[in-house]
Structures are given as structure tokens and as C-alpha cells.
Amino acid sequence: MKYRHRWISGDRIDLPVGKVVCVGRNYAAHIQELNNPLPDDPVLFIKPATAMVNLDQSVPLPRNRGEIHHEAEVSLLIKDTLTNASEFEANQAIMAMGLGLDLTLRDLQSKQKAKGLPWEVAKAFDNSCPLSGFVAVEHVKSPESLEFSLKVNGELRQQGTTDHMLTSIPGLLSYISRHFTLLPGDIVLTGTPAGVGPLNPGDELELTMNGTFTTQTRCT
Helix, strand or coil: CCCCCEECCCCECCCCCCCEEEEECCEHHHHHHCCCCCCCCCEEEEECHHHEEECCCCECCCCCCCCEEECEEEEEEECCCECCCCHHHHHHCEEEEEEEECCEEHHHHHHHHHCCCCCHHHHCCCCCEEEEEEEEHHHCCCHHHCEEEEEECCEEEEEEEHHHECCCHHHHHHHHHCCCCECCCCEEECCCCCCCEECCCCCEEEEEECCCEEEEEEEC
């Protein structure tokens, strides 16, 4: 398989490659910029393993499918099985944290939303989930107020902190586990802040977490 979990050091993590559970509408400013209603509960959707691609390699963009938007997010690597978990149990099940992009075919998503249809064709296509390496959670400073950002061609596009989430990381994992069992090797994307926008072939991307962990890549 093209994607393998890894530490920031490059050491392999002995976990299977699983599914990606994504959380939509978890930052108020992003909800406002897309004119979406404020949800009562977290909005969930799933990307398959075929959506994953390493961020430290080039990011292939689909052609002739309308605008492709970036959505930068904090990613969580799960180490334990979670079903109907408490927030404490959920928090203990996080093995490592990193960064990811929820690539979105925005024109297609808008058409699906207008018809009241699911988003998967606009969210779960091949290579729609570029992921960085991971940092062991014990080495992540203040996960509850973790800062992250995305630059495109040197321009700051997105910047957020996890304490601005509508639902916290432990709360998200607990909620997800009531609907989908999370397995070792699964990944959770925790939502995106404001500033989403289009990507084009040749764009240079830089994602940073807590000002120290940086991943750079290029769109093709």
C-alpha cells in the first residue's frame, strides 16, 4: 500500500492502515465562511484507506473535476479499539498526532449538498487525504491548545488552535466511538479552521504544528 504510518523520525509504526474518520463543521469561523448552519452534533464522514497519501511526497490533484479546496486539520492516530468510549478512555487511545489535508471537490460537494445527497464523491476520492508523519502524543505540547497552520506558495492560508474546536478532541473521539468502532491504525481528522481555498498543480504547501513540526510538499 502506498501509505504507511510513521514517526517524525522516520521509524515505522507497527499498525495496520485503517480508515479515516473526518469531522466537518468543528470550527465556527469555517462554518461561517461556507454559510453552513451550526450543527447540534459533530458532522462525521469516512475516507477509505485509498484516500491516504504521504504529505512528504507530491500531492496528486484530480483533473477536470472543478475546484479542489484544501482543508488543513490536526490528525490523530488511534492505538486502541474504541467503542462507546468515555472521554477519558478516548484520550488514552491516542497514540500520536500529526497534520493532514481533507481535499474537497468543492463544486461537486455544493451540488451534492443542494440535492441533499451524501458528500463522499467529493471527499473520499483517491489521494484526497494527504497525511504527515506523526509525533508521539507524549511529545506534543498542550494538545488541548495545539496551534497549526497552512501556507500555500508562502502565503498563510489557514491558522487555528484546537481550543477553538466546537467539540474537543476527547469529546470527538467519544462521540465517534458511539457510531463507528475505532480500531488501531485508524486516523481521525478533527476539523478545519477558516481560510479554505483552491489548490492548483505546482502549488507549494507548508504545514506547521506548534511552530516546530513542519511538513512541505508540492501539488502535481
